[in-house]
Amino acid sequence: xxxxxxxxxxxxxxxxxxxxxxxxxxxxxxxxxxxxxxxxxxxxxxxxxxxx
Numbered sequence: 001x002x003x004x005x006x007x008x009x010x011x012x013x014x015x016x017x018x019x020x021x022x023x024x025x026x027x028x029x030x031x032x033x034x035x036x037x038x039x040x041x042x043x044x045x046x047x048x049x050x051x052x
Contacts, residue, residue, distance in 0.1 A: 005031045
């Protein structure tokens with residue numbers, strides 16, 4: 001589940017999650033749109049699995 005750009009996920013969703021992931025960001029931006037966040041997350045999963 002990926003949260004909304006402005007508010008993220010509600011506490012109800014957060015308490016049900018098995019894992020929580022944050023994407024570290026530099027500079028003044030403090031959020032990404034959901035498509036960009038999902039792309040970064042999936043890229044990192046593939047990278048950590050050796051590209052398989």
